[in-house]
Amino acid sequence: MQESTSIWAQAWYLISSLDATLLEIVSLSLRVSLSAVLIATLIAIPLGAILACYRFIGHTAITSILTALMGLPPVVVGLGLYMLLSRSGPMGDLNLLFSSSAMVLAQSILILPIIASLMQQAVAEHYQRHLEQFRALGARQHHVILPLLWDARRALITSVLTGFGRASAEVGAVLIVGGNINHVSRVMTTTIALETSKGNLELAMALGLILLFISFSITSLMILIRDDHRLKNHN
Amino acid sequence: MTQLNPHLPLRLDNLSYSIGSKTLIDNLSAEIKSAGISIILGHNGAGKSLLLKLMHGVLQPSAGAIYWQQQIPDSDQYWRSLVLQKPSFFERSVRFHLEFILGVSKTEKSQHRERIEHALEICGLSELHQRKVSSLSGGEIQRLSLARAWVLRPKVLLLDEPTVALDPPAVSQFETLVKQFRDSGSKIIMTTHDIPQAQRLADEVLFIYQGKLAEQAEANSFFKAPTSCIAQHYLKGQLIAET
Known part of the structure; x- marks a missing residue:
């Protein structure tokens, strides 16, 4: 009990004293996850909107693949990417393996289907609701995509936050392609795994608390956005 | 109003619209030649809204054809506008x-x-x-x-029961606007099941029953002496038995 109290106290001390190692890990984690979210979002928004509004050959296949990939096992992504980026792989010349860029790539691949699928659902819901009106107005898909994205902005923010939550909590893929190298590719999740195995629970606990804080913040933000929307609709 | 409208006459040739095995518009033929306000009148579910959407081109007929001055309606044409019942x-x-x-x-x-x-x-x-x-x-x-x-x-304004959810002052305001649009030279085709509204607005009436055109007549003569038995019952407010 005493040991447990001591771990909590030291973990809290690491956070409150803004410990340099802790800050470095948190900072790299945020940079990697935010970059991954940015890349995935830039691809997922147009992809989701196009899938929501257009019908074309292969539409069902792409939608099914995206939906299936929402539950993509991170270690499989890590393994695939490892094979691509390793020296003997087709992208070995880029020298990305065991770098933060490889981790960004891994997280982008993991969250792209999530954001794109959620976007597709949200925009499709709006599109179907207006479809007869669009036909009556003679409006085509390319006329309505931007206004629809604006109407679906809350769902867009929620899907991006979901993607960020998934990216920041990810461990398997970034461990494989990042290598968990000190000062290079050590992020919160991989550090927690490493430090726990070494018995250094204070740092692991401190990082765990920060991860929990991020997770709660994201959930609270999503609830705020949802409730704000419901309140406005009600009024 | 006898202003020339370049898109009239509107001709409906043996128009049918079916969903699955159910025929909702049944081999309907009609011609709308005159300017002013044509009211498509009929009870709920008669096929008024469907007919209006077919006229606009939002829906495509299962059989038959629609010609606006011999042209088939195209979605890129903006000389006609459709106001939906639930915009x-x-x-x-x-x-x-x-x-x-x-x-x-x-x-x-x-x-x-x-x-x-x-x-x-x-x-x-x-x-x-x-x-x-x-x-x-x-x-x-x-x-x-x-x-x-x-x-x-628009040269043609199609209105699908636009006042169905409005209170009397809003209905009156809306009808004044519709008359203004008619007076400015647009052809108005409007659906309604509201007999007093049809009497206030119509220059011509197309009475629809079970997806068929039961009667088409100039408004005054229609409301004075409808020729079809179905329309006579409808105007008296009598229930029409489904056949």
């Missing part, structure tokens, strides 16, 4: 919707401002132009729907 809008301002439809119809930018101001003024929405649609009343929303159609200066 939908983006989560944007009143003005945005008018700008949007002018953009869709590729109306010259230089005309946008004048057209929007005119449509807002005539529909009594000038004060509300920056308001979000979600904050408008039912009557204001229907007037916006009309403004959105009117901003295109």
